Amino acid sequence: MFKKLVTLIGLFMVLLCTAQNNQLFEQATEAYNAGDYAKAADFYNSILENGKHSAAVYYNLGNAYYKQNKIAESIYFYEKALLLSPNDEEIKTNLSYAQNMTIDAIDTMPETGLSRLYKNITGKLTFDQWAYLAIGFMMLFVVLYILFYYSNYSTRKRLTFIGSLLAMFFCIISVIFAYVQRSDFDKDQPAIVFSEESLVKAEPNNSSAEVFILHAGTKVNVLDQLDDWKKIKLADGKTGWLPNDDIKMLKDF
Numbered sequence: 001m002f003k004k005l006v007t008l009i010g011l012f013m014v015l016l017c018t019a020q021n022n023q024l025f026e027q028a029t030e031a032y033n034a035g036d037y038a039k040a041a042d043f044y045n046s047i048l049e050n051g052k053h054s055a056a057v058y059y060n061l062g063n064a065y066y067k068q069n070k071i072a073e074s075i076y077f078y079e080k081a082l083l084l085s086p087n088d089e090e091i092k093t094n095l096s097y098a099q100n101m102t103i104d105a106i107d108t109m110p111e112t113g114l115s116r117l118y119k120n121i122t123g124k125l126t127f128d129q130w131a132y133l134a135i136g137f138m139m140l141f142v143v144l145y146i147l148f149y150y151s152n153y154s155t156r157k158r159l160t161f162i163g164s165l166l167a168m169f170f171c172i173i174s175v176i177f178a179y180v181q182r183s184d185f186d187k188d189q190p191a192i193v194f195s196e197e198s199l200v201k202a203e204p205n206n207s208s209a210e211v212f213i214l215h216a217g218t219k220v221n222v223l224d225q226l227d228d229w230k231k232i233k234l235a236d237g238k239t240g241w242l243p244n245d246d247i248k249m250l251k252d253f
Contacts, residue, residue, distance in 0.1 A: 021052045028060065037067040053253050055085035059094070066098055072216035074098045076192040079219065079250050086126060102217035108235040122177050127185060130178035137171035189222040191232070191247040198247075200240035204229035211240045220247060 028043030041064040047057050058081035066074035078095040085091060125133065141164050148160035193214045201208040204226045214220070220242075224231040229241045 021047050021050055024050075025057070028064075032060070032064060032067075037064045040064045041068070053084070055081045055088065055091070058084065059088075059091050062091075062094065062098070066094065071098055071101045072192060072194050075102070075217045075219070076194075076248060076250070079190065079192065080253075083250060086123060099217070103215040104218045106218065106235050122181055122184075125177070125181075127178045127181035130174050130181055134171050134174035134178060137167045137174060141167035141171060190250045191220050191222050191230075192250065193218045193220060193242075193247050195246040198242055200232070200242055201229075202240060204231070204241040208241070212238060214242070222247075222249065 024043050024047050028040045028047075031037075031043060032040035041061060044057055044061040044064060048061075058077045062074045062077035062081060065071075065077065075095065075098045078091055078098060081091045082088065082095065122130075144160045144164035144167055148157055148164055151157045151160060193216055195214075196216050198214045199210050200212050200214055202211050203209075218234075220232040220234060222230050223233050223239065225244075226241075228244050230244055230247065231239060231241050232247070233239045
C-alpha cells in the first residue's frame with residue numbers, strides 16, 4: 001500500500017511539474033510576442049530551473065537574448081539547442097546570425113574530403129538516434145529471419161534471407177556510428193566566452209605571456225583544466241589558457 005502511495009505521489013508531482021512548465025512556456029511565448037524579451041527569458045529560465053531541458057526551450061531562449069542584443073547568451077543557448085537537435089535548420093540559421101555579430105573571426109582548419117564525408121554521414125543523427133536505429137534494424141532482422149525460416153517458397157526464402165542479411169549489416173553500421181558519435185561527443189567539450197574581453201595566456205597563471213585576445217560569443221573547445229584555469233583550443237588550432245569564469249561550458253545540462 002505504501003509503495004502504491006509513493007508511486008501515485010510521484011506521478012502526481014510529474015504531472016504537476018509538466019503542467020507548470022507548459023504554463024511557463026505559454027507565458028514566455030506571450031511575453032516574447034508582446035516584445036517583453038527580458039520577461040520571456042525569465043520564464044524560459046524558470047523552465048530550465050525546473051529541470052526541463054529541450055531544444056525548443058533553448059532555441060526560444062536564444063531568440064529572447066538575441067532580441068536584447070545579448071549575443072554571447074544567444075549563441076550559448078542556440079549552441080545548446082543544436083546539441084539536442086543537430087539537424088535543425090532554423091537553429092543553425094539563427095546561430096549564424098548571432099555569430100556574425102561577434103568580434104572574433106576564427107578560421108576553421110581545413111578538412112580532408114574523407115573526414116568531411118564521415119562527419120556528414122555520422123552527423124545526420126545523434127548517438128541516441130543511431131542506437132535506436134540499430135535496435136530497429138535488429139528487430140527487422142529477427143522478423144525477416146523468422147519469415148525465412150517458415151517460408152515454403154524458394155523465392156520468398158531468398159528475399160527474406162537477403163533482407164535479413166541487409167538488416168543485420170545496417171544494424172552493425174548503426175551501432176558503429178552510435179559508438180563513434182558517442183566517443184566524439186564525450187571528447188568534445190565546447191564552451192562559449194562570456195567575458196567582454198578575455199586575455200588568453202600561454203600558461204595557467206596571470207604572470208604568463210598573453211598569446212591572443214578573445215571576445216564574448218566566441219566558441220572554444222576545452223582541452224584541460226588546472227585549478228582556476230582551462231586550456232582551450234580554437235577552430236583554427238590555436239591554444240591557450242583562460243580563467244574558468246570567462247567561459248561557460250555547453251554540456252552542463
